[in-house]
Amino acid sequence: MLSVEGLEVRYAHRDGALRAVDGVDLTVGRGETVGLVGESGCGKSTLGKAILRLVEPIGGRVAIDGVDVAGLKGDRLLAFRRRVQFVFQDPYASLNPRRTIGEILDGALAVHRLGDRPTRRHRVREILDRVGLPADAVDRLPHEFSGGQRQRIGIARALVLSPDLIVLDEPVSALDVSIQAQILNLLVDLKREFGLAYLFVSHDLSVVRYIADRVLVMYLGRIVECADHHVLFGEPRHPYTRALVDAVPLPDPRRPRAAIVAGDIPSAARPPSGCRFHPRCPLAIGRCADEVPSMREIAPGHAVACHLA
Amino acid sequence: MAEHAGRAAAVPRGARLRLSPRLRRTLGRLAVNPTAWLGFAILGTVIGLAAFAPVLFPGDPLDMVAEPFVRPFVALAHPLGTDSLGRDVAAGIVHGARASLLVGFVAALVGTLVGTAIGAVAGYRGGLVDDLLVRLTELFQTIPSFIFLVVLVAIVPPKAVWVALAIGIVSWPTVARLVRAEFRSLRRRDFVLAARSVGHSASHIVLREILPNALPAIIVTGSVMVASAILLESALSFLGMGDPDVVSWGAMIGSGREQLRTAWYLTALPGAAIVVTVLALNLVGDALNDALNPRLEDR
Amino acid sequence: MIDPTAAARRPPLFALEGLEVSFPGRPVVRGLDLSVAEGETVALVGESGCGKSTTALAAMRLLPRSGRIDAGRIAFEGRDLAVLSPAELRDLRGRRLAMIFQEPMTSLNPVLTIGRQIAEVLIRHEHLSRRAARARAIELLDLVRIAEPHRRIDDHPHRLSGGMRQRVMIAIAVACRPKLLFADEPTTALDVTIQAQVLDLLDRLRRDLGMALVLITHDLGVVAQYADRVVVMYAGHKVEEATTAELFARPLHPYTRGLLAAAPRLDTGLHHSEGRLAEIPGAPDGGVDHPGCAFAPRCPEVRADCRVTPPRPLAIGDRLVACPPAVASAPRANAMRGAHDAVG
Numbered sequence: 012m013l014s015v016e017g018l019e020v021r022y023a024h025r026d027g028a029l030r031a032v033d034g035v036d037l038t039v040g041r042g043e044t045v046g047l048v049g050e051s052g053c054g055k056s057t058l059g060k061a062i063l064r065l066v067e068p069i070g071g072r073v074a075i076d077g078v079d080v081a082g083l084k085g086d087r088l089l090a091f092r093r094r095v096q097f098v099f100q101d102p103y104a105s106l107n108p109r110r111t112i113g114e115i116l117d118g119a120l121a122v123h124r125l126g127d128r129p130t131r132r133h134r135v136r137e138i139l140d141r142v143g144l145p146a147d148a149v150d151r152l153p154h155e156f157s158g159g160q161r162q163r164i165g166i167a168r169a170l171v172l173s174p175d176l177i178v179l180d181e182p183v184s185a186l187d188v189s190i191q192a193q194i195l196n197l198l199v200d201l202k203r204e205f206g207l208a209y210l211f212v213s214h215d216l217s218v219v220r221y222i223a224d225r226v227l228v229m230y231l232g233r234i235v236e237c238a239d240h241h242v243l244f245g246e247p248r249h250p251y252t253r254a255l256v257d258a259v260p261l262p263d264p265r266r267p268r269a270a271i272v273a274g275d276i277p278s279a280a281r282p283p284s285g286c287r288f289h290p291r292c293p294l295a296i297g298r299c300a301d302e303v304p305s306m307r308e309i310a311p312g313h314a315v316a317c318h319l320a
Numbered sequence: 321m322a323e324h325a326g327r328a329a330a331v332p333r334g335a336r337l338r339l340s341p342r343l344r345r346t347l348g349r350l351a352v353n354p355t356a357w358l359g360f361a362i363l364g365t366v367i368g369l370a371a372f373a374p375v376l377f378p379g380d381p382l383d384m385v386a387e388p389f390v391r392p393f394v395a396l397a398h399p400l401g402t403d404s405l406g407r408d409v410a411a412g413i414v415h416g417a418r419a420s421l422l423v424g425f426v427a428a429l430v431g432t433l434v435g436t437a438i439g440a441v442a443g444y445r446g447g448l449v450d451d452l453l454v455r456l457t458e459l460f461q462t463i464p465s466f467i468f469l470v471v472l473v474a475i476v477p478p479k480a481v482w483v484a485l486a487i488g489i490v491s492w493p494t495v496a497r498l499v500r501a502e503f504r505s506l507r508r509r510d511f512v513l514a515a516r517s518v519g520h521s522a523s524h525i526v527l528r529e530i531l532p533n534a535l536p537a538i539i540v541t542g543s544v545m546v547a548s549a550i551l552l553e554s555a556l557s558f559l560g561m562g563d564p565d566v567v568s569w570g571a572m573i574g575s576g577r578e579q580l581r582t583a584w585y586l587t588a589l590p591g592a593a594i595v596v597t598v599l600a601l602n603l604v605g606d607a608l609n610d611a612l613n614p615r616l617e618d619r
Numbered sequence: 620m621i622d623p624t625a626a627a628r629r630p631p632l633f634a635l636e637g638l639e640v641s642f643p644g645r646p647v648v649r650g651l652d653l654s655v656a657e658g659e660t661v662a663l664v665g666e667s668g669c670g671k672s673t674t675a676l677a678a679m680r681l682l683p684r685s686g687r688i689d690a691g692r693i694a695f696e697g698r699d700l701a702v703l704s705p706a707e708l709r710d711l712r713g714r715r716l717a718m719i720f721q722e723p724m725t726s727l728n729p730v731l732t733i734g735r736q737i738a739e740v741l742i743r744h745e746h747l748s749r750r751a752a753r754a755r756a757i758e759l760l761d762l763v764r765i766a767e768p769h770r771r772i773d774d775h776p777h778r779l780s781g782g783m784r785q786r787v788m789i790a791i792a793v794a795c796r797p798k799l800l801f802a803d804e805p806t807t808a809l810d811v812t813i814q815a816q817v818l819d820l821l822d823r824l825r826r827d828l829g830m831a832l833v834l835i836t837h838d839l840g841v842v843a844q845y846a847d848r849v850v851v852m853y854a855g856h857k858v859e860e861a862t863t864a865e866l867f868a869r870p871l872h873p874y875t876r877g878l879l880a881a882a883p884r885l886d887t888g889l890h891h892s893e894g895r896l897a898e899i900p901g902a903p904d905g906g907v908d909h910p911g912c913a914f915a916p917r918c919p920e921v922r923a924d925c926r927v928t929p930p931r932p933l934a935i936g937d938r939l940v941a942c943p944p945a946v947a948s949a950p951r952a953n954a955m956r957g958a959h960d961a962v963g
Contacts, residue, residue: 044891050810051781065513092519105510109532118528119518157902168518187666188837189899189917192881196898199891214810217840221883222891240890258815260840261886262879264863268844269815275780276810 012208013039013062013095013176018071020054020061029280031057033232034071036306039176044202044209046223046240048216048255052279054232056100059178059212063097064088075176093123096169100181102161106153112139112164113149116171123172134171142167142197159190163197170201176208183218195222216259220244225312228252231279231287234306238313248309248320251288286317294319349611356611359603366597370417377411381567385411392585403572403586404579412567413593419568420550420597423484427549430488432542435495440534442496443503444526454500457493465490469552473561480563483556487549495541502534536612540605547601554594569594631694632657632831633678633799638691640670640677647673649855651691652932655799660825660832662846662863664839666878666903670855671835675801678833679718680708695799714744717792721804723784727776733760733787734772740794759790763820782813789820796828803835818845839882843867851875854903854913861938871940871949874899874914912942920944 020032031054039045049055061068064080073080075094083091099105106115116135120126126134139148142163153161162182169177179198183191195218201207213219219226219240226243228236228251236249247253257270274291277283283290289299296319304316350356369376379385384406385398392401392409400409442453460468472486506512507530515529554570556562562571569590576586631654640648648670655661663671676682678693680700693700696715700708712718720726728736737759738752747755753772760768763786776784785805792800802821806814822845825832834846842849842863849866851859851874859872870876880897883889889896901917909915911926918925922944932941940946 050812060513063517065517089519092517097514097517099510099514101510105514107511107515107529107533110529118515118520118524122519122521122524159902165514168514172518187903188839188878188882189666190902192883192896192898193900195883195891196895199895216811217883217885217888220885220888220890221896224892244885254812256885258811259885260815260818260838260844262839262843262867262882262884263886264843264867266843266886269818271815271819272812273816275782275813 012041012076013037013210014072014074014077015062016072016074018058018061018068018073020057020066020068022057024280027280029278030232030282031279032061032068033282035229035232035234037227037234037237039208039210041175042202042206042208044211044222044224046219046226047210047212047229048214048219048226049229050214050255050276052231052276053229054279055212055214055229056180058229059097059180059210062178062210063092063095065097089123093172094174095176095178096172096174098162098165098169098177098179098182100184102158102165102185103153105165106161108153111150111152112144112167115164115168119168119171125172138167138171141201142170143193157190159186159193162186162190162194166194166197166201170205173205174207176210178210178212180212181214182211184213184215191218198222216244216255228255231277231282233287233316235288235316236314237306242310242313248313248315249288249317250292250294250319254291346611350607353607353610355603356607359600359607362596362600363604366417366593366600367421369414370421373411373414373418377408377414379411381411381415382407389579389583391583392589400589401583401585403576404583409572409586409589412572413569413590416567416569416572416590417593417597419480419563419566420553420570420594423480423487423553423568424546424550424601426481426484427487427491427553428542428545430485431491431545431549432495432538434488435492436499436538438492439496439499439501440503440526440531443500444507444522444530446504446507450500453496457496457500460490460493461497466552466555469556470559470561473556478561478563480566480568483553483562484549487552490552491545491549495538495545498537498541499534502537503530506530506533536608539612540609543601543605543608547598547605550594550598550601631655632696633833634692634694635674635678636692636694638674638677638693639689640673640682640686641689642686646689647686647855648677651852651855651857653850653857655831655833657798658825658829658831659847660822660834660845662834662836662842662849663852664836664842664849664878665852666837668854668903669852671852672803674852675718675803675833675835679712679716679801681712681718710744713740713792713797714795715797716799716801717795717797718801718803719785719788719792719805721807723781723788723808726788727784729776732773732775733779737772737787737791737794740791744795755794756790759794760787762793762824763787763790764816765790780813782809782817785809785817786820789817789824793824793828793830797830799831799833800825801833801835804837805834806841807836807838814841821845839879851878856913856941857932857939858914858941859939860932865936865938869949871935871938871945872914872942873918873920873945877917877919 015035015037018032018035021028021030035058047055047058057066060066062073075091080091113135116138117131120131120134125131135149136146139146144160144163153164156164183194186194202209211219211222223240226238226240227234228249230251236243236247236252243252244256247256254272258272260269272291285301286299286304289295292299298318304318306314306316308314309320385408386402386406388402388404388406390398390402393399394401398408398410402408438453442450469486469490472489473483476482476486512525512529515525553562553568557568557570558574560574562568572590573587576583579586634654635651638648638651639646651674663674665671677688688701691701734753734756737756738749741747741752741755757768757772760771765771765783765786779787805821806817809817818841821832836842846863849861849863850857851872853874859875866875870879877897877899881899883896899917909926911928912930915921915925930941930943932939933943933946935946935949
């Protein structure tokens with residue numbers, strides 16, 4: 012349904028252009044949950060925003076059902092915005108503190124001219140109920156809600172337009188563990204009920220392991236590995252994916268401690284030559300510093316950008 | 321349903337239901353603030369005097385009504401005395417409040433509207449538009465504002481409304497800078513991105529999403545601007561550049577300064593009126609700042 | 620890791636006894652007991668608002684102005700920190716006791732070089748000369764594994780990555796070889812590969828410098844891998860305390876069990892196609908209007924008397940559980956061993 016080819020986003024930076032997203036390909040099928048993992052500065056959030064044109068890409072193509080999104084204007088752009096929605100990480104900053112929940116949700120329906128006032132009011136109540144918020148939330152302001160409830164409001168705002176795809180940018184990272192489980196369960200239920208597809212952006216591998224059907228790993232603006240969830244976490248092939256998986260401390264004292272990958276994450280403004288992971292890679296050979304590895308399919312549905320894979 | 325009925329009963333009318341909790345909280349915070357009470361009480365008295373000036377002191381306050389230099393608290397008919405031309409000082413102060421408040425509020429309104437519009441466009445659009453508008457603002461700010469005002473008033477007809485407009489024109493840059501800064505920071509917030517992702521238009525985002533969040537700062541600046549406009553008007557009138565057909569506090573001080581040694585009250589009384597009014601406006605500004613601050617709104 | 624039973628027998632280096640801390644109109648820590656033996660790592664774990672960070676700030680006497688210690692003793696090296704004068708506290712802090720925070724971005728002064736910030740502590744507490752302090756600062760940067768310390772020492776904080784800044788914070792904290800280090804969510808703001816490096820560094824320093832570590836975290840993985848003992852907090856109360864091995868093998872308190880079940884896991888983890896995550900209903904900041912257990916409104920195993928009687932922490936062996944029903948239904952072997960230990 013969603014296909015992204017060679018997407019590029021750059022930001023102005025004091026050391027020149029920062030290539031936040033540097034030629035990314037990805038697809039999301041109808042009803043599929045794709046996880047996008049990586050560490051800070053790898054460009055995963057920017058990629059999510061660029062798909063919705065919340066930041067303007069400078070190159071590449073984003074298409075939904077084969078229709079290029081780049082040239083859309085006016086009503087066509089509006090129709091695209093209805094189909095693809097976004098949920099933000101920070102449930103505090105992403106809700107206007109001076110608008111009631113009713114205004115926030117009704118506003119979204121009103122721009123898309125979805126029904127008259129009573130129909131919209133009915134729809135708002137229905138969605139609030141569906142995400143587990145009380146009906147009187149309509150007249151309340153965001154600061155009257157806890158973090159978990161605010162994230163439900165953010166989900167309701169996305170859901171109210173009946174989208175096909177929701178890009179979720181670290182939707183549970185700001186939440187406590189017990190609340191996180193509630194929100195993840197809600198997302199899974201909503202996906203089944205409404206046939207939604209998710210692009211789930213997160214730094215938390217455990218969360219992605221639970222929710223994603225397919226997983227993409229991103230490092231410094233590029234995708235380095237892509238596979239089904241059980242393959243990616245079971246037999247990761249890219250050394251970076253392995254490093255990531257191994258670095259997660261497991262909640263079991265009998266397990267060995269995390270393996271240490273040396274070195275800091277380089278700045279995306281001055282990425283290393285060749286394979287961007289080579290200065291930190293325990294397996295790097297001479298070729299890795301010179302030649303950029305391209306994504307190769309090593310098994311059906313499993314692609315890796317590594318010379319040694 | 322029962323809790324619903326309870327809620328509905330607590331809030332009288334459906335139409336006001338939307339704003340009332342927020343407004344109630346703001347008013348509640350104002351009600352417990354002694355500074356606010358003092359400020360609003362003084363300001364209310366001044367506005368009341370101005371409004372009822374023709375009733376309290378019928379006739380033209382510029383008419384000669386008694387012999388000159390009657391001292392205050394001597395004659396019952398002229399409680400604050402008369403000036404060198406036998407004009408009633410009390411009538412002058414009460415009527416002068418009309419001119420001062422009119423000029424103050426009109427000037428602040430003009431300055432705030434112009435400043436908000438320019439600041440909002442600059443802050444929201446950014447880029448070249450922002451650069452141009454910032455240069456324009458700086459141009460206005462680098463000219464000493466009082467001298468600029470004197471030049472403007474020398475050009476326009478000497479009418480109170482024109483004086484007010486001129487004051488508004490010299491004072492918008494402060495508001496523009498403030499609004500631009502607010503818009504620049506608010507426009508990067510996630511809720512603005514969220515509004516875009518839902519498909520809202522730029523005008524909706526500026527007017528309905530960002531402006532309400534910038535409004536408290538604008539209101540507070542506006543109230544302080546009224547005070548500074550009153551001071552500017554007084555200064556102009558003192559120099560004899562105000563509207564000659566209306567009495568104003570500045571003009572009274574100006575005409576009384578010749579007799580400063582013999583009849584000090586001719587300058588002191590209108591001076592006190594200015595001080596008290598400006599103080600009240602500043603108190604109101606402070607109180608509004610406390611009451612509207614969204615950071616205090618969370619529990 | 621050191622033998623937990625041996626640690627329990629040694630006199631504690633640091634102990635909180637009945638600590639109560641409140642902010643205006645809001646109790647945050649309610650009658651907390653905690654003891655830390657020399658050289659051990661104790662994890663304080665819980666969700667936001669459970670009082671774990673406040674406990675550390677109170678122990679350091681660094682509470683914000685609005686916070687108050689209402690009751691309790693803070694015993695450290697034979698003194699009660701709760702009643703020390705500001706001057707005596709200043710002498711202890713940074714020298715015998717130290718603390719690092721979650722945000723390495725804001726806890727360093729942006730206008731001073733990192734060398735200067737490390738040297739300052741040494742000059743203050745060890746009365747070193749500027750030159751000697753600088754030399755020692757270079758050694759400390761090397762100790763926290765910052766490459767090329769000679770060059771880095773004159774950098775300002777903004778030149779460093781988040782992980783490096785946290786290393787600098789650690790260097791400042793350990794400069795005078797403290798006996799006890801509070802680490803408040805030290806790796807929460809860091810990426811997972813950097814988190815592993817920093818945790819490893821902290822653990823190595825603990826061992827090499829013979830310092831005890833109080834690790835405040837919400838991450839059960841971090842707890843499992845680095846703590847000797849765990850204290851689980853909920854709404855200002857200690858609900859469970861045990862050695863790490865026991866807690867993860869047999870969590871007893873319903874809240875501890877709920878937390879462990881709610882967190883998605885990378886190793887034995889569930890996929891959404893196979894089942895739902897276990898939820899704890901409600902939110903941790905929900906108010907409690909009864910005198911009983913604070914967790915009762917969210918507890919799946921709540922009984923009528925839970926809302927009436929405050930749960931006293933009961934000992935089972937060398938662990939404590941503040942949930943009488945859970946203790947009653949705990950495996951008998953445990954209780955037996957508990958009795959045996961108590962006799963021995």
